[in-house]
Amino acid sequence: MRTKHEKIQNNDVAIKKKDVNKRIDPKNNNEKLTQLCRYQKKCGGCSYIEKEYEKTLKIKQEYAEKLFGHFCKVSKIEGMENPYFYRNKVHAAFGRDRKGNVISGIYEENSHRIINIEKCMIENEQADEMICYIKSLLKSFKIKVYDEDTGYGLLRHVLIRTGHITGQVMVVLVLSSPILPSKNNFVHSLREKFPQISTVVINVNDKKTSMVLGERNIVVYGKGFIEDILCGKKYRISPHSFYQINSVQTEVLYRKAIEFAGLKGKEIVIDAYSGIGTIGMTVSEYAKEVLCVELNKSAVKDAIANAKTNQIKNVKFVCDDAGSFMVNMANQGEQADVVFMDPPRAGSDEKFLSSVIKLAPIKVVYISCNPDTLARDLKYLVKYGYEVLKVCPVDLFPFTEHVETVVLLHRTDM
Numbered sequence: 361m362r363t364k365h366e367k368i369q370n371n372d373v374a375i376k377k378k379d380v381n382k383r384i385d386p387k388n389n390n391e392k393l394t395q396l397c398r399y400q401k402k403c404g405g406c407s408y409i410e411k412e413y414e415k416t417l418k419i420k421q422e423y424a425e426k427l428f429g430h431f432c433k434v435s436k437i438e439g440m441e442n443p444y445f446y447r448n449k450v451h452a453a454f455g456r457d458r459k460g461n462v463i464s465g466i467y468e469e470n471s472h473r474i475i476n477i478e479k480c481m482i483e484n485e486q487a488d489e490m491i492c493y494i495k496s497l498l499k500s501f502k503i504k505v506y507d508e509d510t511g512y513g514l515l516r517h518v519l520i521r522t523g524h525i526t527g528q529v530m531v532v533l534v535l536s537s538p539i540l541p542s543k544n545n546f547v548h549s550l551r552e553k554f555p556q557i558s559t560v561v562i563n564v565n566d567k568k569t570s571m572v573l574g575e576r577n578i579v580v581y582g583k584g585f586i587e588d589i590l591c592g593k594k595y596r597i598s599p600h601s602f603y604q605i606n607s608v609q610t611e612v613l614y615r616k617a618i619e620f621a622g623l624k625g626k627e628i629v630i631d632a633y634s635g636i637g638t639i640g641m642t643v644s645e646y647a648k649e650v651l652c653v654e655l656n657k658s659a660v661k662d663a664i665a666n667a668k669t670n671q672i673k674n675v676k677f678v679c680d681d682a683g684s685f686m687v688n689m690a691n692q693g694e695q696a697d698v699v700f701m702d703p704p705r706a707g708s709d710e711k712f713l714s715s716v717i718k719l720a721p722i723k724v725v726y727i728s729c730n731p732d733t734l735a736r737d738l739k740y741l742v743k744y745g746y747e748v749l750k751v752c753p754v755d756l757f758p759f760t761e762h763v764e765t766v767v768l769l770h771r772t773d774m
């Protein structure tokens with residue numbers, strides 16, 4: 361993917377600074393922006409931030425057509441009306457620059473050097489302000505930032521999740537030890553400045569690892585999770601749970617997936633790689649029964665609580681490897697009519713895909729955040745008796761090279 365994109369990028373003309381305001385919707389208070397992104401060269405997160413948004417959609421559309429066009433016609437990519445500040449989850453690593461000043465932000469591409477970020481064009485703006493404020497509090501609270509080389513210091517990362525509809529905010533302070541000095545005063549200062557913060561959690565990460573979160577969470581304020589509403593249903597989101605980072609486009613994506621499935625209300629449906637159960641619960645209105653399978657225990661715990669909150673009775677949750685679960689189902693002669701699958705970036709695996717073939721659902725709706733692994737997996741499913749009927753890219757990650765794709769497959773013998 362990169363080679364093609366780089367090629368297109370080189371042939372492209374970067375937009376001029378004076379054009380920037382024209383492209384940004386003034387209704388969204390963006391008039392104050394005078395340049396797109398100060399960090400673009402170092403960060404590498406948004407490879408397309410200097411392009412016209414429409415042009416970035418065209419690049420993604422063409423790539424989808426190249427990969428999937430031989431299966432069927434690729435629908436027009438679903439873009440965003442306002443493609444800025446969409447990330448509801450913002451993560452900042454803390455450290456020091458060469459002069460010893462505390463900095464916080466994203467790692468430079470392919471390195472562990474931190475870029476000091478004050479305002480990112482795709483992150484929730486309020487979350488960025490909170491991170492800057494936390495940085496300004498550190499000195500007076502005598503909180504030392506963690507040094508990756510020496511293992512000395514306390515604050516490693518800050519993670520902020522914001523409910524798109526509810527506005528609830530969760531601040532996760534990732535510390536190398538469970539003790540935060542003057543914990544209550546620190547939380548008080550944070551909440552005084554940002555009363556919308558509904559929960560503060562200390563996550564303990566005492567390992568020399570590049571993983572952001574450690575296993576242990578200590579709730580220091582509020583419930584330890586936030587709630588948000590997606591496709592009309594309420595979800596509880598814990599620090600460790602997967603939740604799509606672009607809420608507006610997730611609704612577009614799920615609606616497209618439901619449209620593709622064409623459910624009549626009598627189907628047994630599997631939601632594989634289900635996270636906190638968002639697809640399964642959205643689909644539950646249109647199906648007889650939904651089985652959600654997910655490996656992450658805390659996500660399954662959230663999913664069970666979510667079903668209760670939404671009074672959904674026709675959804676079951678299983679904490680298991682999706683492949684093992686499907687193999688068991690197929691071995692026991694159980695049946696499913698439709699399988700929704702939404703694996704991580706690495707895609708699915710042969711264990712899972714071969715059990716799909718064995719279980720033989722009439723339809724498979726494959727949702728993918730990586731077109732390359734999607735193309736590989738589709739090839740397998742097509743080889744063993746499915747045909748690709750519909751493909752639609754959805755721009756879940758504007759200005760980055762990433763794109764989500766939803767695909768409908770149908771058994772050829774039905």
Ligand code: SAH
Binds near residue numbers: 604
């Ligand atoms: N469908 C959800 C989550 C998709 S992300 C949503 O739209 O929000 C992919 C999910 O797959 C993650 O929650 C991850 O924990 C889970 N996962 C990864 N490997 C898995 C496996 N082998 N079996 C089951 N779930 C897995």
